Amino acid sequence: MALGKYEIAKLRSNEIDACIIKTLQSGQSFRVEAGAGSGKTYSLNKVIDWIQDNYWQSLNLKKQKVACITYTNAGVDVIASRLRMESFIEPMTIHTFAWGLIKQFEHELKKKVVEENLLPDGIKGDDFDMVHYEIGARYVENRVLYLHHNDVILLFARFMDNKKFRQLMTVQYPIVLIDEYQDSLKAIIDQFLNWFIDMKEGPQFGFFGDAWQTIYEKSSCGIIDSANIAVIGKEANFRSQQVIVDVLNEMRPELPQICATDENDGFVKVITCNDFCGDRQKGYYKGELPNDILIERIDNLQEKLDKDYQWNDEHITLMITHKMLAKQQSYVNLLEMLDERLKDGDDPYLEFFSEVVEPLYSALEEKRLTRIFDVLGSRGYPIEYKGQKRIWSEFEKRLEEGRKRTIGDVMKVLFELQGIQIPIPPKVQESHKKYLDDPENQYGRSTIGHLYGISYSEVLNTLEFLSPNAEYSTDHGVKGEEYQNVLFVVGRGWNNYQFDKYMGCDSSKLKGNEYDAYVRNRNLFYVCCSRPRKRLVLFITVPVEGDFMVYLKKLFGVENICTYSEFMSEDK
Template structure:
């Protein structure tokens, strides 16, 4: 081993050599690459090894690399120079590529996919329809059957049981690499193991990922194993991200996959605060039990942020610093759009801009005002979809600019309703039909008597009455958060990311997680029947603690037992458990 290599590089080379041996010997393998280990590097280097040493063996066959995002797919293709030997695509595209020719088999299994398909088949029988997949919307007609996104995975899982299909797959892709394998659908992963690996199909399957970073959905497979030992387990004992003492903490959390740091001389900071000394009345309702009241939680977070500022953290830079909360609702309070969030039953209505008003404000109004303030008038017209804004003379231009300036100013200090009124009055923006439709419906409901209003009418009126009364500045704050111009994120939203400084808030607020239980179970053992819950808690805790490069701070607003505090001391060191931030 080259003595000039740092510990992480040495560990990386060892795991890469083991992968290459598996490729040479046609052994299926699983690379377990913990946080910061450089999993993608190992994947790319393995593909390059095949390109360099195995291309002659493939003829018209290819190596498949399955990903879960188009971003990951593009990165793999770019880093392998778009070599024709490499097929990289998302899991759905890969599955459809393989199952599409098996039309008869697909028609035969449609009715067995789920209850929705059974119901549809009872109404419209399956005859000779062409099975298609494009938008991922399920539909059955007399001539076509359109698959939902989930159906593609289900069909793949079932077709893998057929010897004819296995042969078809091997003839196209004798080697398959699965990126982020732990997020693979459980049924599909089971079929891959049973029908490609256990039965010696001849397909070499390489799994790249980390089962401790399975944090999305109950259907994900997590750790993949072969009952007969036909998957070679390879650990990548490297961490290229975090400073030495942070890596040491991660190793105490996860002793079975010890990591070697990139810089043995590095020394980050670790600080753990808790609220045990607070003697007021804590929350007792449902999933908030044991947490601080809302006002106290904010006070604790603000106090810790002040300490971090004093330590030199740049809290205004979301590239360098990230503050992690459990839920978007908690972020809404911190970022200043809590009243807006409270208007909506589903967070996707505002976070994914499913609501027509939110979409109009954040996709049209805000970008056009920002472009106007930057004096980029061409971009304004581009956003508005106006090639010729009908400005015939200088006075027209003056009026147009005056209205835009007034709108820019009023939105910072007025309600959503006042902004809408100004938009209608100025007539410089085309209000989308979806918003117009809502406005008409809202007005019609207001004219009805209370007896005439349906429950849906009352719900609609209440929702948008509240929404129109909030400060428009909350819309602006929401936009900042969605565009990642703030340091805030949910714990689930940072998987794969890294930051110089990370502050994690461990409180209640979601019945899916309880940090007191996690620490107790880590200290005293997991009770029977709680293994799945423990894994969920543990994985998210690990993902959060492993985002920091240099500075990691944890704040527990939930009341912790003595055993839990002692577990924190074991992991992070007694000297780093600082207790109440106000002391």
Template sequence: MTKPVENPALVAAKEAQRKIDEALDAGRSFRLEAGAGAGKTYSLVAALKRLITERGQALVQAGQKVACITYTEVARNEIAQEIEDHPAILVDTIHAFSWAFLRQFQKALRNFIESMDDRREKIEQGGGVGSKPVVYDLGFFGVDASHITLGHDDIPAIMAKFISQEKFRQLFTKQFPIIFIDEYQDTDRQFMEAITENFLKVGNGPLIGLFGDHWQTIYRSEYELADYPMEEIGKGSNFRSAPAIVNVLNKLRPELTQAVRDPNAFGEARFFHANAYTGPRTDDIHSKQDLPAELAKSTREDLINRLQTEGWDLNKTKILMLTHNVLAAEQGYPSIAKIFSGRTELFAKKEDPAIKFFAEIVEPMCAAYNASRYGEMFRIFGSGPAIMKHTDKIAWREDMDTLQKLRIEGTIGEVIDHLKSAGRPLLPDRLLRRDEELIALNGDPIPEDATALQRYSKLRNVHYKEVSELVKFIERQTPFATQHSVKGAEFENVLVVLGGGWNHYNWPQLLELIKSKSLTNKNIKGYYRARNLFYVSISRPMTRLAVLATQSMSETALETAKYLFGNDYVEELAISNQ
């Protein structure tokens, strides 16, 4: 019987895993560069499971752990579940991990805080450092009569400083002989520099394993690959996308060529542009050489309708727009998008406690109540109705009716105040603490470093109707998304819309520079920023990819499009100049 041939993606993945195993066995630090769709998390979990099998018992007996540092709580939970929370592995976010290590050194923390010249005024106003305990729970720096609170940004910065001291490096290495860092390209830069300077460059300390992809750096200002003196392991597989799409990715990124799962799988990748339009185009600070707003919208809608007639299932299609600001105006949550500008993942991935609460509890409860699905409503609520008498039932109905009215007519703050009073549903602790922090200021200005509290304060004044529209977007009840919000996600079909909606991304220039390679000090940062977001966007689909460029494209830019997609798959749309 003929042995079945393994798919090329699996062969490439096994080769990468073999190299990881070799590095672990030899005690060598390494960096796994896993392109889109390669299965980066699978490799990380496989390495953790191997360590558990081979060294788990010894680590536990020695009081040591493998540290696995993640970028988000979602990733932390996913990995912890995969390894069944094994006691030899500590999986946590950079802040939780760092604070768990730092909190045991109270005297050293106080000494460090004493040296923070930029906090001198706050320290003196709070009565000095003294012997007060140092805590981390509010998210911003503060000193009062009983304790000192560290801010969100303080934690990785202090961790980096501690790692630079030999005493703490030794203690750190003793506790954590192996450290894995997931999404290394998005991890705090000060922390990564401390790891590089104090461990990697000197060849001492823990074995470090970095897992990620520097081409998918889209949340920070440094987009190029940092200098990590360690073995690079490329994972040249793509388990997500059809060959037609992977071909585009490989042309864009030839240094990390990916093998596909099924070389004969159906798929398509096409590029559409709007150069046929010769009428007036946009020319302002945020948008250059784009179609007028209404024409851009109708062009997009016409293309979507056409793709549907050509076999695209719109129920399995995601439309990626440039920014939340562009999309939010159409979808109905512009104020929320503005408040979270620059930190879109906080609401797009429900990392903000208020957004998470509204999306996962309030909106589903109200939807169930409107549909008279009371059993589902109480399931979301988290407990039985506790209705002992008729007045209890009336109280429930009155509270829910008030909530429904506020959802339509009130602000987010009014909804929160109502729920604080009614408790149906109860506010989560994180949101309640944030509200109490705002009240405790008693009208005083919010500290500059309390960015989360500043966002919350602004959020309270927004009409709640925006939340309802935002939740439809977050829970994928609309076909739209932004490139930033879908990192790590995959969809059957994807239409990527490249327009002039934000001056941080110059798509015509990106396509020109891909061909010309004419990088200068002036354009290099913008090039990498746009390249990475473009790469993330076009690597989301499994079967069908279409890119719509509504800005005017130069001949050089179109030559790049033809090189990437193929001459037969680049099309100029017929657009009326009326």
């Protein structure tokens, strides 16, 4: 009896997992390059299980640990849930890992903090006695300096130049596993390469991830290359049907995948707007459809997909046209104000609202005291006596009222608060102080004054859009996710992404910034095209011509490309 696709893919996957274990046993550092849907997490879990079964005695006797570094706290929790009681494997974020090592060098740590000028405004070296890291905000309290997230990374990279420090890390963590390696901080990975891997010294490293799924971050390392790293490719796709896998294999022939499902009722389709004969947008959005036409076409397209293909069963719409999204999701003023910072998700105010203000409000609303403790950091239990209960109750009431008005109203509540210390980031504190000191100067009026006048509802809409559960998304939150159906809208809106320029170009002729831009575009294109299990529709709202059209025909087949008018007139 012939084997089915799943059995064939599973056999190949098992062979590769055995190869990973064999490399682990050899002591050589390795990189598992796992394409979309290939079971990276499964392989990582197999390695963890094998280490627990086989290295318990040798490592436990020496009181050594295996570090398993992952990108998010949620990832840490997932790995921790699989470990045995009192396991010698420690799942943690890179910040936790870095702090756990550098804090052991207390005297040198204080010295380096001063040398690198990692101090709040107005603070000198003799204003603090100890250095701690808890909530990721930089401030001094009770002669203790608390570090910012970025400070910990910079200090760790500096400490890596110290031989004694490297020896300590090697003794404590003879094996270091890194999940989603491509998103790791370049400053740290470069030091691991320079001092350990390239010199064949130090811990054994196991990197798990996919360089093609690096979502653009200036600080991310991307692909990790060294002659001393064994590269092991995962060659199965357990997510997508054959029609999707064929597209991915055409896109990435150096890592071909075996489709693991016999289901074959999906499809791929490229829908262009080459049928539009009117005037297109100019300037920043050159070539884009007029906004009203753009929104109308997307709405009509989704309606037809829902009607003809039950698209609304489980789907997501991935958009690169952020301006149109802002109008649909009602945060257009905030987009115009924050511009690239909102597009990149790295604005200090937005980060503060996302990581502190909204989690704190939710915790108060739901009466979850432990969550309040988590948000504020371990500075003591947040509500210890009756008077504090009244303070917190008044704070919740005022914050609720502020959230119904403007960003400025929310900030006023936070800064006028008495009896509760909210971890407000230094950049936010600094800009707020500048505004209060002279609200009529150009900075105050045009920047902070404008921001504070925007309805806070736009912040809530933005955070909802950026969440991984949103019906609409850009690159935020989509990596690692999968959906039955994906509508991928390609248009103007972000300087970082111009698929019509880079997809189909000869990358071997590109250098420097041009090559970096190509990789950035290629990666996001790959990530978006590899999310669906069953159906993928590309809706391209800018003109499709030249090398881009040739590339699309090669990837999807000329029979799967049509204009918007042709698709809308089709009978299923």
